[in-house]
Amino acid sequence: MIYLMTESALVPEGSIPLDDGSAVLTGLHAQVLDLIGLAICAGELASGSVMRIEELEERYGVSRSVVREAIRVLASMGMVASRRRVGVQVLAASEWNLYDPQVIRWRLASPGRIAQLRSLTELRTAIEPEAARLAAIRAPLANASELMGLAGKLWAAGQANDAEGFLVLDIEFHRLVLSSSGNEMFAKLNTLVAEVLTGRTHYGLMPRHPHDEALQSHVDVASAIQRGNADDAHASMLGIMQRAFDEMSSIWEHGSPAA
Amino acid sequence: MIYLMTESALVPEGSIPLDDGSAVLTGLHAQVLDLIGLAICAGELASGSVMRIEELEERYGVSRSVVREAIRVLASMGMVASRRRVGVQVLAASEWNLYDPQVIRWRLASPGRIAQLRSLTELRTAIEPEAARLAAIRAPLANASELMGLAGKLWAAGQANDAEGFLVLDIEFHRLVLSSSGNEMFAKLNTLVAEVLTGRTHYGLMPRHPHDEALQSHVDVASAIQRGNADDAHASMLGIMQRAFDEMSSIWEHGSPAA
DNA sequence: GGGTTGAATACGTATGATTTATTAAGTAAC
DNA sequence: GTTACTTAATAAATCATACGTATTCAACCC
Numbered sequence: 001m002i003y004l005m006t007e008s009a010l011v012p013e014g015s016i017p018l019d020d021g022s023a024v025l026t027g028l029h030a031q032v033l034d035l036i037g038l039a040i041c042a043g044e045l046a047s048g049s050v051m052r053i054e055e056l057e058e059r060y061g062v063s064r065s066v067v068r069e070a071i072r073v074l075a076s077m078g079m080v081a082s083r084r085r086v087g088v089q090v091l092a093a094s095e096w097n098l099y100d101p102q103v104i105r106w107r108l109a110s111p112g113r114i115a116q117l118r119s120l121t122e123l124r125t126a127i128e129p130e131a132a133r134l135a136a137i138r139a140p141l142a143n144a145s146e147l148m149g150l151a152g153k154l155w156a157a158g159q160a161n162d163a164e165g166f167l168v169l170d171i172e173f174h175r176l177v178l179s180s181s182g183n184e185m186f187a188k189l190n191t192l193v194a195e196v197l198t199g200r201t202h203y204g205l206m207p208r209h210p211h212d213e214a215l216q217s218h219v220d221v222a223s224a225i226q227r228g229n230a231d232d233a234h235a236s237m238l239g240i241m242q243r244a245f246d247e248m249s250s251i252w253e254h255g256s257p258a259a
Numbered sequence: 260m261i262y263l264m265t266e267s268a269l270v271p272e273g274s275i276p277l278d279d280g281s282a283v284l285t286g287l288h289a290q291v292l293d294l295i296g297l298a299i300c301a302g303e304l305a306s307g308s309v310m311r312i313e314e315l316e317e318r319y320g321v322s323r324s325v326v327r328e329a330i331r332v333l334a335s336m337g338m339v340a341s342r343r344r345v346g347v348q349v350l351a352a353s354e355w356n357l358y359d360p361q362v363i364r365w366r367l368a369s370p371g372r373i374a375q376l377r378s379l380t381e382l383r384t385a386i387e388p389e390a391a392r393l394a395a396i397r398a399p400l401a402n403a404s405e406l407m408g409l410a411g412k413l414w415a416a417g418q419a420n421d422a423e424g425f426l427v428l429d430i431e432f433h434r435l436v437l438s439s440s441g442n443e444m445f446a447k448l449n450t451l452v453a454e455v456l457t458g459r460t461h462y463g464l465m466p467r468h469p470h471d472e473a474l475q476s477h478v479d480v481a482s483a484i485q486r487g488n489a490d491d492a493h494a495s496m497l498g499i500m501q502r503a504f505d506e507m508s509s510i511w512e513h514g515s516p517a518a
Numbered sequence: 519g520g521g522t523t524g525a526a527t528a529c530g531t532a533t534g535a536t537t538t539a540t541t542a543a544g545t546a547a548c
Numbered sequence: 549g550t551t552a553c554t555t556a557a558t559a560a561a562t563c564a565t566a567c568g569t570a571t572t573c574a575a576c577c578c
Contacts, residue, residue, distance in 0.1 A: 028531070029331065052559070063532040065324065068561090072288065072328040073335045076361070084560045085540040098447045099358035102335070122393070123444040130385035185382040188357045287562070311528065322563045327530090343529045344571040 028062050033070040034106075035060065040079050040090055041106035050087040077103055101191050108199050114252055117205065120196045121248060125241040127189055128174065131181040132221055132237035136230040139180035147176055147222040154218050158210040166210065167201050173218060177237070180225070205248045214243055287321050292329040293365075294319065299338050299349055300365035309346040336362055360450050367458050373511055376464065379455045380507060384500040386448055387433065390440040391480055391496035395489040398439035406435055406481040413477050417469040425469065426460050432477060436496070439484070464507045473502055 025031045036056070039045045056067045071088055074080045078095040082088040096103055107116050135143075150173045157166040174197070175190040200206055217240045224232035284290045295315070298304045315326045330347055333339045337354040341347040355362055366375050394402075409432045416425040433456070434449040459465055476499045483491035 054559085065327070065531060065533090068324070069328055069331040072332055076332045076335065076359075082560065083540080084538075085542095085558055087559070094443075094446075097359060098444055100335075100356060119442050119444045122389075122442050126385050126389035126445075130381075134381070183378050183381050184353075185357055185378045186385075187353075313528085324562065324564095341529065342571080343569075344527055344573095346528065 028066045029069050032056075032060050032062055032066055033073055036070060036074060037077075037079065037102065037106045038109060040074075041103070042110040043112075045090050047090050047092045050089045052087045056088075079103070099192070101195075104192060104195055108195060113199065113203065114205075117196060117199055117203075117248065120192065121200075121241075121245050124193060124196065125238070125245060127186060128177065128193070128241055129234045129238040131178050131183070131186045132225065132233040133230045134182060134186070135177050135180035136225045136228050136233040138182040139225050143176060143180045144222070144226040147173065147180070147225055148219075150176065151219040151222040155215045158215045161209060163201065163206075167197060171197050173222075177221065177225070200244075200248060205251050207247055207251075211243065214240060217243070287325045288328050291315075291319050291321055291325055292332055295329060296333060296336075296338065296361065296365045297368060299333075300362070301369040302371075304349050306349050306351045309348045311346045315347075338362070358451070360454075363451060363454055367454060372458065372462065373464075376455060376458055376462075376507065379451065380459075380500075380504050383452060383455065384497070384504060386445060387436065387452070387500055388493045388497040390437050390442070390445045391484065391492040392489045393441060393445070394436050394439035395484045395487050395492040397441040398484050400485075402435060402439045403481070403485040406432065406439070406484055407478075409435065410478040410481040414474045417474045420468060422460065422465075426456060430456050432481075436480065436484070459503075459507060464510050466506055466510075470502065473499060476502070 025034050036045070045051070053064060053067050053071070056071075057064055060067070071080060071082055075082060077097045077100050078091060080088050080090055098104070098107075104116075104120075107113065139147075150169055154166065154169045154173060157169055171194045174193045178190045178193065179187040181187065217236050220236035221233055221240070224230075224236055284293050295304070304310070312323060312326055312330070315330075316323055319326070330339060330341055334341060336356045336359050337350060339347050339349055357363070357366075363375075363379075366372065398406075409428055413425065413428045413432060416428055430453045433452050437449050437452065438446040440446065476495050479495035480492055480499070483489075483495055
C-alpha cells in the first residue's frame with residue numbers, strides 16, 4: 001500500500017509549480033494520477049497490461065472515485081483504455097498525447113529521457129526559427145525591446161558562468177519569441193521548450209560554459225526581430241538550434257559535458 | 260434538461276470514429292464531456308464564468324460521478340479549474356491544451372474555426388518541410404516507394420476532380436511523410452494535419468480543382484525522399500505549404516473558392 | 519480600521535447498490 | 549468438428565448518499 005499526503009491548508013487543489021520546476025501535488029486525485037502516469041511512462045506498467053479498478057484502489061489506498069477520475073484523465077491522454085469485463089489496459093506509446101505537458105514531464109522523469117530530449121530538440125529546430133521569422137514581422141515594439149534586454153542579460157549571465165540565472169533568462173527569451181510570433185500554436189510550445197531547457201541543463205547535456213557564438217546568436221535574433229528582418233531572425237535562431245543539437249549529440253556520445 | 264443517448268450494444272465505451280470523420284460517443288461520460296467542451300470552445304460558456312457540479316448534473320440529467328469525471332478531464336486540458344467553495348471556473352483560451360486532438364476538434368466545430376485553420380496551417384508550414392527533410396534522410400525504402408505510389412494516385416484523383424478521393428489520399432500522403440521522419444513528435448501531428456485537410460475541404464477553403472503545380476509538388480516531395488535528397492524534399496514541401504496558405508488566404512478574403 | 523472568529527458553501531473523498539456491456543463457457547443443431 | 553445460439557460470470561459504468569475539508573465572506577471584537 002502506498003501512503004499519500006492528505007490535503008494541506010496552504011494550496012488549492014491541483015498542482016502548484018515550484019521555483020525549481022517541480023511541483024506539489026495537492027489532492028489525492030492528482031497524486032494517484034501522477035503515480036500511475038509515471039509508472040506507465042517509466043515502463044513499469046507495460047503496454048498491453050491490464051489492471052482492475054479495485055486493484056488500484058487497494059494499491060494506493062484510495063476510493064473508487066479517486067481512481068476512476070485518474071483513469072479518465074489517463075484515457076483522455078491516450079495512455080489507457082478501459083473496457084467492460086476486461087479492465088483498464090495500458091496503451092502503446094504511439095497512442096499517447098506526446099504534447100500534453102504532463103506527459104512530457106512524466107517522460108522526462110523516466111529512463112529514455114535522452115531519446116525524448118532528442119525528439120523535442122528536433123521539434124524545436126522546426127518550430128523556433130519559423131517563430132522568430134514571424135516575430136520579426138509581427139512583434140510589437142515593446143516585445144522587441146524586451147528581447148534585446150533579455151539577450152543582453154543572457155550574455156552577461158553566460159560570461160559570469162551563472163548557470164541558474166542563464167537558464168531562467170534563456171527560458172524567458174525563447175518564451176517571448178514564441179509568443180511574439182502571434183501564433184497561438186507556437187506560443188503554446190513555451191512549456192515544452194522550458195522543459196527541454198531545464199532538462200538538458202539538469203541532466204548535464206549543456207557545455208559547462210555557454211559558447212560565445214551561442215550568446216551572440218541570441219543577440220542577433222533579438223536584433224533581427226527589432227529591425228523586422230525576418231530572414232536574419234530565422235537564420236540566427238536556426239543557428240542556435242543546430243548548435244544546441246550538436247552539443248547534446250556530442251555529449252551523449254562521449255559521455256560527459258565538454259568544457 | 261438535455262437528454263443523452265443510452266449505451267448501444269454495438270460499440271465499446273469511448274468514441275468510435277466514423278468513415279466521414281465524425282464519431283459516435285458512447286457512454287454518458289464522453290457525451291457530457293463533449294457537450295461541455297464544445298460549449299466552452301464555442302464561447303457559450305465564457306472565460307471566467309463559473310458553474311456548480313449540481314447545476315451540471317441537472318442540466319444533463321446525469322449523476323455526480325459522470326459530471327465530476329468530465330470536469331476532471333476538462334481540467335487536465337486546461338479548460339476549467341475547480342476550486343472549493345467557488346465552483347468550476349472556465350479558464351481563458353490561453354490556458355487550453357491546443358494540441359489535444361479533442362480540443363482541436365471542438366475548436367474546428369466552433370465559430371472562429373477560420374482563425375484556427377490559419378494558425379494550424381502556419382504550424383504546418385514550420386513542421387512539414389522539416390519532416391520531409393528528415394524523411395529523405397531516414398525513410399525506409401518501402402515508405403519511399405509507397406509515397407511515390409500515393410503521389411501518383413493523388414495526381415490522378417486531382418485530374419479526375421475526385422474531391423473525396425483526393426482528400427483521403429492527401430491525408431495518407433502527409434501522414435506517411437510525418438511518420439517517415441522518424442520523429443515521434445512529428446508523427447503525432449498526423450491527426451492535426453488530417454483535421455486541417457478535412458476542415459479546409461469541408462469549409463470550402465480549397466480551390467475547386469487542385470492546381471497542377473500542387474500535384475506536381477507532391478510527386479517532387481516523394482521523389483526527393485526516395486532519392487534521399489533532403490534539401491529538395493524540404494523545398495518542395497515548403498512549396499506545398501505556401502501554396503495552401505495562399506489559397507486559404509485568398510479565399511477567406513474574397514469570400515468564395517476560386518476555380 | 520484591521521484582524522480574528524465562525525458559519526455557510528461547494529468541492530473532495532468514501533462507499534454501497536444497481537445496471538449494463540462484454541467475454542467466455544456451455545449447449546444444441548448441422 | 550464446426551457453427552450458431554444461449555446463458556452465466558465479470559468488471560466497468562452509473563446512481564445515490566453520506567461525510568470530510570478547504571475556502572470564502574461576513575459578523576464581530578479589539
